[in-house]
Amino acid sequence: MELLEPDILLQLLIGGLLAGALYALLACGLNLIFGVMRVINLTHAELMLIGAFGSYVLYTAFGIHPLISLFLIVPVMFVAGYYFQLVLVERVVERPMLDSLLATYGVSIILVNIGLLIFTADFKSVPVLQGSFAIDDIPISEPRAVAGLISVALTVGVYLFLERTRLGKAVRAVSEHAQVASICGIDVRRIRMLTFGLASAMAAAAGVMLSVIYSFWPGSGIDFIQKCFAIIIIGGMGNFVGALYGGILLGVVESFVGAFVSTQWGEAMAYVLLVAVLLIRPTGLKGVARA
Amino acid sequence: MKNRLLLSALLSFLITFIVAPVASFAQDIVVGASVALTGKYARTGQEQLQGFQMWVDDVNARGGLLGRKVALKYYDDESKPETGAKLYEKLITDDKVDLLIGPYSSDVTMAASTVAEKYNFPMVSSGASATQIWERGYKNIFGLYTLAENYMVQILDFAKSKGLKKIALIYENTEFPRAIASGVKSKAKQLGMNVVFEEEYGKASTDFSSMIIKMKTKKPDMVIGGSYLPDSVAFMRQAKENRLYAKIFAFAVGPALPDFGKNLGLDADGVMGNTMFESTLKRPGVKEFAEKYKAKYGHEPGYHAAGGYGAGQVLEDAVKKAGSLDRDKLRAALFSLDTTTTFGRFKVDATGRQIGKRGYAVQWINGNRELILPADVATAKPVYPFKDWNKR
DSSP states (O other), X not given: OGGGSHHHHHHHHHHHHHHHHHHHHHHHHHHHHHHXXXXXXXXXXXXXXXXXXXXXXXXXXXOOOHHHHHHHHHHHHHHHHHHHIIIIIHHHTTSXXXXXXXXXXXXXXXXXXXXXXXXXXXOBOOOOSOSEEEETTEEEEHHHHHHHHHHHHHHHHHHXXXXXXXXXXXXXXXXXXXHHHHHTTOOHHHHHHHHHHHHHHHHHHHHHHHHHHSOBOTTTHHHHHHHHHHHHHHHOTTOHHHHHHHHHHHHHHHHHHHHHTOHHHHHHHHHHHHHHHHHHOTTOSSOOOOO | OHHHHHHHHHHHHHIIIIISOOOOOTTSEEEEEEEOOSSTTHHHHHHXXXXXXXXXXXXXXXXXXXXXXXXXXEEEOTTOHHHHHHHHHHHHHTSOOSEEEOOBSHHHHHHHHHHHHHTTOOEEESXXXXXXXXXXXXXXXXXXXXXXXXXXXXXXXXXXXXTOOEEEEEEESXXXXXXXXXHHHHHHHHHTOEEEEEEEEOTTOOOOHHHHXXXXXXXXXXXEEEOOHHHHHHHHHHHHHTTOOOSEEEESSSTTSHHHHHHHGGGGTTOEEEESOOTTOOSTTHHHHHHHHHHHHSSOOOHHHHHHHHHHHHHHHHHHHHTSOOHHHHHHHHHHOEEEOSSOEEEBOTTSOXXXXXXXXXXXXXXXXXXXESGGGOSSOOOOSOOOGGGO
């Protein structure tokens, strides 16, 4: 069977890792929010699409390369996320989960429809970085390689921030126990705003990356957010590293199943893994049981 | 899943009541349709709707139908068969429309035509071509498009003339792409060509990398996609990324739309596709339609727009022929009608299936979409073979 040749296996593995890194970037932000404030952010995919459309607009209107727009969009989306938390999400944190679900869901619907009004339902893409380069005759997709590397860099960067800095420690403290953290003098409210800003920036960065890989329209969010939910459950709800593992695992599994079985089965893998994890290790790969 | 349902329900609510204002007046002849304004078929659905709307304007400018003004009532079916079926139920029983135009895509039409059949209400389908729709013994569904099974015939004949043998065939897992695939398989057999790779993919697929890597191991001469716009664009992008070589790349829906070139840039060059209509065709009314459409909507009409307009014209001719809105008379008129609209000839067989309409093949050449087959209407000669990615 030709598929078992090392070249092809390697190509599938690289493809899977690169796709997985992008999933991870998106899912880590989602999980960060959940970890810190127990809010399932249903606008996450739309935040990503804001990044994608931002990159599209900057490219078509001003000819700005997406890699440069990244430096414009990410800070803007950090600030936007920071204040979005202040204005809306802060009001529903610590309330029954249905409140935050409905609030973020409502915003998601509004964003999708604003997107449809502005950009219509046409598929857009940013035609740069097309094609591939080869290492030892193994073609590696240019946009995916760039997106994969940037995703890894950002995810690792945020991870180091969480692990190594005082502020990151505060984020983790709030995630572990908000009340105790607040007693220790941490401004929990500000940490939550910071977290949402960070997660929005990560989602928008994923969106910019997405804009060079796929075609997208304002309704594209749903395909990604569903996978993200699966990823954070696979990785462990609320666990940043778990989402990283989950994302990469999903990318690689999709890639191999897509080749050895079929693309249709590849796409079902998010849910197959989800069920498997729930049966075998219900807390997820990196999750711990919570009281 | 529940989430998705809830989202669609809310979305459809928003779209129906805020985004798509509905026009309906007493005494007007109301034409009802569901249109794909969101979801996978949104791009093509939107064009089709603009075609309907232009026809409504034109027919009213001509004095209306049977001396009455015509109005259009439409809802967004989100590219979903189940929503489409519900909407036609509503159009027929609730809105009590006078005439029906079908939705876009074979799978939504499959569901919607069942509702029309239940109420014995003739429906002119402007956007469907899977043969299955006409194999259920229904008496109320009239097609406009060339049958999906015949879409690739011209391109396959051309491939045969170049001595190609190995076909890689991929298609979405819904009615129309499957119908294309079955047409390709039977034509290939007849021509003595082999399908060396075959795979279905899901409706939301955007990542074909693994499929392409697998396909490469079979070394196909030509790649045929039973596809729509988003998947054909994604496939070509990833074919380049993974350096998939073949002498012909041909896709059912996609290359015939201007967006295909916009999304792919120069990588679109050489890709072939099917169309039902091009504004370069020399037929009465075509040029006027294309100019007027462009002035109104700011872009040239794809065949979906022309199909929408043509569906209106067919209804117009049928109502005139029947002399009333009576469903039985209308049905009889549609069965016996043989007319040529802006879109092309309309003539159906005893099942309502289109047999008069001609299909065409297009190819992207130097950034333009050219009509290449059949030769008598071609605007350019086919460029063969597809240029290797590393020589571009």
